Amino acid sequence: MESTTTSDIEIMLSSQSKINEVDFENLTFGTVFTDHMLVCDFKNGEWQKPVIQPYQPFTLDPSTKVFHYGQAIFEGMKAYKDEQGDVWMFRANENFNRFNKSAIRLAMPEVPEEVFMGGLRKLLHIEKDWVRYGMGRSLYIRPYMIATGEGVIAQPSSEYKFVIILSPAKSYYNQEVKVVIANHYSRAANGGIGAAKAAGNYAGQFYPTKLAVEKGFQQIIWTDDATHTKLEEAGTMNVFFRINNTLITAPTSERILDGVTRKSLIDLAKREGIDVEVRSLLVDELLNAAKNGTLKEIFGAGTAAVINPIVGFAYEDLYFDLPKIENSMAMELKDKLNKIQYKLAEDTFGWTEKIE
Template sequence: MSTSQNQQIQITKAATTKINDVDFDNLTFGSVFTDHLFECDYINGEWQTPVIKPYAPFLLDPSARVFHYGQAIFEGMKAYKDDANAVWLFRPDENFKRFNNSASRMAMPSVPENVFMNGLNELLKLEEAWVKKGNGSSLYIRPFMIATGTGVMANPSDNYKFMILLSPAKAYYAGEVKVLIAEHFSRAANGGIGAAKAAGNYAAQFYPTNLANKEGFQQVIWTDDTTHTKLEEAGTMNVFFRIKDTLFTAPTSERILDGITRKSLIELAASEGINVEVRPVLVAELVAAAKEGTLKEIFGAGTAAVISPISGFSYQDVYYELPKSEDTYASHLKEKLTNIQNKLTEDTFGWTVKV
């Protein structure tokens, strides 16, 4: 291994690389990681010298607060390589802002921009070979922060660890997705942490999603916690509904994550002349539209899959199949957005940032 100093980041390079052992054509999402990771500790009120080092397990005290009180947040981002071998990020400023919003809600320290952005850029420069060219190929980026302070007192931690992992990814093919509309379980509640990318939000979804899986559904469309009459998110994604020729999606709130893919699709759809309404969408509206034949599409939107079309939904033990069509808003918008991300078309929105 070799160690150097770069822009106040201590860099220790791995002695060998795993890249030659990776089948980039057959990747399971989020299971393969690059040779290095970024790490920066927050100790007694101060951020320490950040490091880039070989990817490896690390030790934590059994009483670390993350294990006992769940102070853990994360982000999901992607890097892309264009035909000229330049590496690009998609709206990283939005991820940085949302990360610190999550930190604030979880009583965790904000990560300085120079730590987050410089660390990410230096890590990507070191791992540039892991970013493969071609629409459908990307490098998934997972920034996260956990509470490392010791002791089982029910208080916020005094120490934290911020890290960035990189994982090569191919196009996310989930197959046919059928969903169950939640009638009892909720993803989040008013006053809660639904708008934060907190680890506990996702853990709480596993049980009701497992129940849906046993009934033959791949995901759950979550409803509001009070009345279960408003449609909110699909699985871990924001969700859009096309009724006639209008796209509907719920407004962000304390319960709904401010998705970066979601807000990009809203802007992109408007630029394509597609009518978009951001307002509460009722379960009753969806059922009525399905019965009338005016419900044309439902799709989830998020970083991993970009857009995930939904083939049908079940509510109160009645299943509603959606019409099959090749000319969908989902396919049109996905192509437009991924072309921007991969620098195959001009980015008129200013969303892409060169590493």
């Protein structure tokens, strides 16, 4: 192995790469994984030595706590290749910080920076060939942690496994997205775990989303659970509304994920002189804006899709198509963000980090 500052990470390389078996032109998101993964176990009250090893299954007892009590958190971010063939991470440090906030909320141990960030840098260095150049192409990074202690008693686990797996990706959503505004189901409680990237937050969304899909929609715009009057998230993404030339997105809270794409878009929009309001848009305001023609755009923002324009929404018995517009802020911001990610424009924010 090359000499890098990884004396504290054990590296076991795969004897053979499967990269030549992968059709990079036809990738289904999140289904193909690279040759290696990082694994670090927490036991006896401390993190053990992280290991980069061939991608391989885990062997877990049927009483493993993640199966029963849901202590499981994750992150999602991407690495990109530039025209020169260098690989860049985008704001991975933000994901690292959020991961540990999720860990605290789920009563799981925080992962040390040298394990999460140090391990990730080394893993990306080893898997550089899996990042392909070209707009929309990326290597999706999935760090996660699960409770691996055994025993069916509802108490926090004393053992955990931190893992990073990598999946080559092309663009995420291709279809036109129509959404339903939630008026009964919800994704997060006040004082709950909605701000954590916890596995349990996702499972609860599937059934309401299935009901929406059965009615011809693809996603749900979630509202606050107490009153269903405040617009909060779109599917598994943050959500932005453009009324006239103002962008509006909900403030982060215990119910809303502090999305890295969301905050990057807010910064980018401000730099571009776009008026951004971080406040709760009310359902009534949205309906009025749709009726009087001032509602121009709605889009989701998240790592997987970056920006996902919404073409129409339903609320109770009403349905509204979004107007087709020339100068879409969603498309402008997506383009500017992509150019930073692919190193095609100057990164004035310091968001990108080169993998050496």
